Amino acid sequence: MDMKELEYKEQVLRECFKEKLAKLNVDGENDMCAIKCVKTFGALWHYTHQLLMAEEKSGHSETTAETMEIKATGLKMAGDRK
Secondary structure (H helix, E strand, O other), X not given: OOHXXXXXXXXXXHHHHHHHHHOOOOOOOOOHHHHHHHHHHHHHHHHHHHHHHHHHHHOXXXXXXXXXXXXXXXXXXXXXXX
């Protein structure tokens, strides 16, 4: 994947994430599907953004990593049902 394609994907995912986040009701309850959708687009944008920054910084056409993680420990969402 070249830089133009990576930049395009990062831009589209950022806009999708902002759109999904705008629909989230932070003052009330949210459907679990809506929360998962926001989290998924947020993670996809984050991964793409981090890769784009690494590519821009390194100047290389290929970036590798042994692991790539986003973690939250003890996270509780308002409205979560057990």
